[in-house]
Amino acid sequence: MVRPDATSRARYLFVAVVVGHILLISSQVGSASGPSLLRSAFVGVVTEAQRATWALVGGIRSIWDGYIGLRGVRAQNERLAQENADLKVRLQQERTNARGAEQLRGLLELRPRVPWATTGAEVVAGSASPDFRAVTIDKGLSEGIRRDMPVIAQAGVVGRVALPGGHTATVQLIIDRSAAAAGRIERSRTAGIALGNGDGTLRFEYLSATADVLRGDLVVTAGIDGIYPTGLVLGYVERVERNGPAYRLVTIRPVVDFSALETVLVLVAPTPVWTPPAPVHDERVTR
Amino acid sequence: MTALRAVAFVLAALVLQSVLARAVGSGAMDLGLVAVVSVALLHGRVSGLLAGTLAGLVQDGLGDGVLGMSGLGKSVAGFLTGVAGTQFIVTQTVSRFGVFLGATVVDRALFIGLSVLLGLRRYDRPYVDVAFQGITNAVIGVLLFQAIESLPAARERWRLMLERRQKRRYH
Numbered sequence: 001m002v003r004p005d006a007t008s009r010a011r012y013l014f015v016a017v018v019v020g021h022i023l024l025i026s027s028q029v030g031s032a033s034g035p036s037l038l039r040s041a042f043v044g045v046v047t048e049a050q051r052a053t054w055a056l057v058g059g060i061r062s063i064w065d066g067y068i069g070l071r072g073v074r075a076q077n078e079r080l081a082q083e084n085a086d087l088k089v090r091l092q093q094e095r096t097n098a099r100g101a102e103q104l105r106g107l108l109e110l111r112p113r114v115p116w117a118t119t120g121a122e123v124v125a126g127s128a129s130p131d132f133r134a135v136t137i138d139k140g141l142s143e144g145i146r147r148d149m150p151v152i153a154q155a156g157v158v159g160r161v162a163l164p165g166g167h168t169a170t171v172q173l174i175i176d177r178s179a180a181a182a183g184r185i186e187r188s189r190t191a192g193i194a195l196g197n198g199d200g201t202l203r204f205e206y207l208s209a210t211a212d213v214l215r216g217d218l219v220v221t222a223g224i225d226g227i228y229p230t231g232l233v234l235g236y237v238e239r240v241e242r243n244g245p246a247y248r249l250v251t252i253r254p255v256v257d258f259s260a261l262e263t264v265l266v267l268v269a270p271t272p273v274w275t276p277p278a279p280v281h282d283e284r285v286t287r
Numbered sequence: 288m289t290a291l292r293a294v295a296f297v298l299a300a301l302v303l304q305s306v307l308a309r310a311v312g313s314g315a316m317d318l319g320l321v322a323v324v325s326v327a328l329l330h331g332r333v334s335g336l337l338a339g340t341l342a343g344l345v346q347d348g349l350g351d352g353v354l355g356m357s358g359l360g361k362s363v364a365g366f367l368t369g370v371a372g373t374q375f376i377v378t379q380t381v382s383r384f385g386v387f388l389g390a391t392v393v394d395r396a397l398f399i400g401l402s403v404l405l406g407l408r409r410y411d412r413p414y415v416d417v418a419f420q421g422i423t424n425a426v427i428g429v430l431l432f433q434a435i436e437s438l439p440a441a442r443e444r445w446r447l448m449l450e451r452r453q454k455r456r457y458h
Contacts, residue, residue, distance in 0.1 A: 010333050010366075017340055017362050024355035025401070046349055053302050126308025128301045129357055130317050130420065131398060132350030136305070163349075170349060177408040178352070197411065 044165035047136045050125035051168055116229065118265040119143060121151075124168065133176035133198065134159075135261060140167045148227050150267045155255040156233030157181065157221060158264050173258055174234065175200055182225035183234050183252075188212035191222050194234050194252055202235060204250040215240055219252050229267065293334055297322045297342050305349075316423040317391070319346055319357075323365045324390045324428060325435075328377060332369025339365030353407065360397035364390040380429055387428035391421035 121137035139145050141164045151158040151171045159179060162172040172179055177198035184191050190211040194202045204219065217237040223230025235254040242248060300322035307318070319342040327335025343358030350357075368390050371377065377386050395417040402408040410416065 021355040021359035125305045128305040128349045129346035
């Protein structure tokens with residue numbers, strides 16, 4: 001029997017690896033089920049390593065921040081105190097507005113919004129691949145985190161939980177190329193789908209030709225995609241290009257600074273879906 | 288031992304990529320691919336192929352994509368780099384730059400091509416993205432190789448300096 005030489009062996013191995021990858025890809029494409037046990041275990045192990053590395057980096061950074069990099073703290077403190085005072089004034093104004101809105105909602109006999117249960121999480125790592133815009137957070141299945149839970153920051157939408165591990169979870173950012181959310185222009189109530197561009201912006205698609213979109217418009221979640229509740233800020237319209245009556249390109253600049261994410265909130269309660277008011281009980285019918 | 292070192296090198300590159308992406312918001316480079324190409328140039332096509340499989344599968348596993356997409360591109364890129372390393376002399380800066388750039392093009396072409404073919408992602412300006420990442424990877428790869436090559440000389444200089452110090456102490 002003729003034994004294959006090193007070149008042939010390498011070629012066979014190459015073909016085997018390529019075929020293996022193609023089979024692996026084919027087995028997953030079109031599957032609607034959640035992540036497999038193998039993948040969850042794999043993610044759990046690797047993200048723990050990421051968490052440990054980030055803890056080490058964080059330790060070094062805290063030493064730097066706490067002892068070495070204290071220059072300019074006084075000036076920063078004064079600036080923050082001023083900012084705090086301004087925010088207090090704004091908070092009072094917002095409270096007044098909220099009270100007014102609550103009264104109006106009561107008048108319209110709409111149900112008051114149920115506040116969502118949230119859990120805070122720290123971002124411990126970024127994505128290991130430039131193809132995926134994702135971050136790893138330090139909360140996972142053990143803390144009640146599940147797939148597709150929305151993740152938000154103070155400014156607005158961050159993304160959704162893509163792969164929950166034991167004590168960590170991978171969050172797909174809303175700017176990822178395969179991320180999407182149902183959105184609405186707050187001013188004109190025009191609905192569309194916000195899709196990630198992969199370059200830090202979103203594009204707003206599936207708009208009607210009669211839609212009213214202007215540069216600077218605020219875009220919020222529409223709450224009809226089954227993931228994000230309504231009213232969360234996605235970003236501002238940065239660019240509007242028209243081709244005749246139809247919109248050719250509407251670009252949204254997200255409000256969240258994804259490169260400076262440190263803490264996020266995961267909405268752990270099920271997404272509250274608007275339900276129509278209960279039908280009026282008709283006495284004549286029941287009798 | 289060499290295999291273990293190569294695995295550790297690839298994993299370290301991926302951890303560094305995730306930490307850099309977290310801290311700096313970097314997405315324009317692929318340190319995993321740089322590590323794969325380096326392993327292929329240093330240890331040949333089979334090592335490049337296996338390093339590519341490892342790096343790609345780890346990247347796919349950590350993202351929410353289809354498992355094997357990055358793996359396929361990186362395996363092919365690693366194997367072809369290893370073949371190029373044995374067929375041509377890749378010791379000059381320009382040739383190394385070209386190898387890193389070429390490997391990025393192969394990896395990206397397979398990944399983007401499959402993504403578009405399967406309808407998983409949309410790319411508005413793939414050529415610009417590929418060119419930008421290719422140049423970044425090539426610059427990092429060339430610098431990495433220069434560092435690797437200067438390591439033995441630096442180690443020797445350090446050893447001589449220590450010896451000189453010891454001699455001074457005794458005389």
